Amino acid sequence: MGSFKGHVLPGTLFLVVGVWHIWSSMVRYVSNPKSFEVRVWNPVPGFNGKLKHLELYVVAIGAFLDLCIELLYSTHLKFLVNGSLNPSHLNDFEHSGMLLMFFLLGSIALLSEKTSFVSLPQGALCLIAAAAFTAEYLLFYFHSTTHKGLEGYYHLVLVLLVGLCILTTLAGAFLPNSFPVDLSSGIAITLQGLWFYQTAFTLYGPMMPDGCRLKDNEIHCHPADSEVRGQLIANFQFFSLVLGVVAAVVGSYGFAASRYGNPDLRSMH
Template sequence: MGSFKGHALPGTLFLMVGVWHIWSSVVRFVSNPKSFEVRVWNPVPGFNGKLKHLELYVVAFGAFIDLCIELLYSTHLKFFVDGVLNPSHLNDFEHSGMLLMFFLLGAIALLSEKTSFVTLPQGALCLIAAAAFTAEYLLFYFHSTTHKGLEGYYHLVLVLLIGLCILTTLAGALFPNSFPVDLCSGIAITLQGLWFYQTAFTLYGPMMPDGCRLKDNAIHCLPDNEVRGQLIANFQLFSLVLGVLIAVVGSYNFAASRYGNSDLRSMQSVQN
């Protein structure tokens, strides 16, 4: 079982990174489609380059802060009981392992960009990012906290979205010049962030379906209401996917009108 804050915090981080990835991918493509390359992270322009690595700092420090909350605050430093890991906080330890992977992703990318000790191409960073998403996938798939009923359904959808993040990130290493792959990666990360928020509002907030309630740290629903809750979850997922796709199309049209060059227009005229 989780909490509203426990889902909203990672949801915020994934949503911020995903939206920025979509916008940056679109702008880079319409600006120069012939030299487009897949990127794991995207520099922030302006301010004399002072904010260039902002995305990496958000990933590294965001994961580190969440890691400290899970490993230090949630466990109250009671790591061991009778010589073994505290069974009451196994889910916190699992979350910490996942967050450690995303912290390492941000830290390694920063070292690659700002030092000469590690110099990695974007393809290698794609593999590291895929490893971080794989750790997240394994966490939610083999979670020590047994998710059943409506809660389990929401986490099943989350696992599927994380799997999509893995596939699109791996595809970025295999097809380093593919705009659709890079764009789909941003869409998958954005949907994951939105679904974290949807889970928080539904299971721990004001959107709990009728006939379901939070009791004894678990979601309890009447049989008919549980099926209805799952159908509502399907509609919510469809709405989020549709909303993101509409936003992507709108972003592309806006970016093309403002940043598009002659190469983009010539490609569009050939396709037409």
């Protein structure tokens, strides 16, 4: 099933990375549109370059800490039962596999930047990032935990957003100079983070629809119309998030263009 904290923690990581990706993509484009390049990660300026790789540290360390929670804390170190994987914690093992992929993404990107042993172009990092999102997609699509009813509906929207992250990240490898592709990738990651938050507050927090309640680790809706109403509310919530993100992106682009805009930008428009 899951928990409030179990959705807020990954939601925070995706949201922070997604918002930073959007802003960095816009600033890089308006500053020098002719030499724009799609990037999987974006350096943090200032402080004499000391924070340059902060995003990669957030991804690697955040994924590692969440991995430890899923694999060590949630399972209480009871990995095996009668010589096989503990069936009570299969979802924790699955989450650990997904988090391992994001940890590898951050670690490989750091190695590529800081050492001479691994030197990968952004296109290759795009493919690695797409592999991490694919692992997440497969986890949620073939989850051992049965998602039904209202929970399944929120889960379906999340799967679609992860699929969008895969497509935009893959497109970055084949269209390495496309600003719309890079921006779309940041938007997809941001929406995924926001939907994790929305799921947490709806299914495990104060926004549970009338007629539905959490009981025995499942969402029960009575009468049946309450579940349909909950799904319609979910549609409205998702539409509101998309509208809010698009409005924020348009406003941020205008601000970035006015502050960092290159003279070539107007002629290109």
